[in-house]
Amino acid sequence: MPAIDRIGHKREPSVLIMNVDLPQFPGRAGHEFLNTTCLRPLVERLGLVSLIHTSEQLAHSRKLEEAGIDLYAWTLSDWSDQRPDRPPTALSRRILRRGLRELLSFLGSLDLRPRDLRIQDYQFRNVAPALLQALGEQQWQVAVVIQSSIAQWLDYLPRLPATVLVLHDVRSLLYQRRARAAASFGRRLRYWLEARRYRRYERKYCQQVELVVTVSDDDAVWVRSQYRPKQVLTLELPVDSDYFSPSANESQVANRIVFTGSMDHPPNIDAACFFAQDVLPRIREQVGGAEFWI
DSSP, X not given: OOEEOTTSOEEOOEEEEEOSSOOOSSSTTHHHHHHHHXXXXXXXXEEEEEEEXXXXXXXXXXXXXXXXXXXXXXXXHXXXXXXXXXOOOOHHHHHHHHHHHHHHHHXXXXXXXXXXXXXXHHHHHHHHHXXXXXXXXXXXXXXXXXXXXXXXXXXXXXXXXXXXXXXXXXXXXXXXXXXXXXXXXXXXXXXXXXXXXXXXXXXXXXXXXXXXXXXXXXXXXXXXXXXXXXXXXXXXXXXXXXXXXXXXXSOOXXXXXXXOSOTTSHHHHHHHHHIIIIIHHHHHHHXXXXXXXX
């Protein structure tokens, strides 16, 4: 929605995105890289608050800046530079510190929020100076939060004209599915509790923001019925057809099936196992030399 300046002229909004996973293409969160860079020409200014943990991410961050995106990032070097050199401590002090860590761990177990949020509390502590810099340099009209696990960051922002929550996964559904597939009772119980926590947490922030974005129509239907947000938009994952177009210099291999996906993501693991165990044998009945590459 265009903003209105002081003399009544319409202008495109300034958008600030918060994403703990630095978008990089090709690579992790490549779809967010495409979404972010494609959004840049449509707005007056686009800022990205994120974290850089590796030299690979640092190299990809330059691509974002070259696309005209203002990057406000915490880097691992920031932590290394600020960490003081400490002399060796006495055994009694090490025991005391270990006891305090155990106490903090116990108190964390009493936290009724989803467990994923605890690490995001530390992430927010790291990225807070970069976020303050972004808020001090520009008057943003729209704040976009990528993934519900950092939706609580909105609580620390000044009130903006519009806020958007992007759900790559509906986390309550994700843990609900994990509970069904868990092999032990203990894991089923743990995942079920996490699903309950996430449902309460996600409902709160989906109703708080002006727009919820999902990546599938099925997720959109579920979010509308369970969370009842103000507005839901389905934005399918983008694909760079130029990058993924077949190369004329590469030979094709007949009867080879390739599955590409991040294999630390449970739904991808489930899909690959299902295909290998239940689908591939049927294919091989018709095509004996069929291969499945993950």
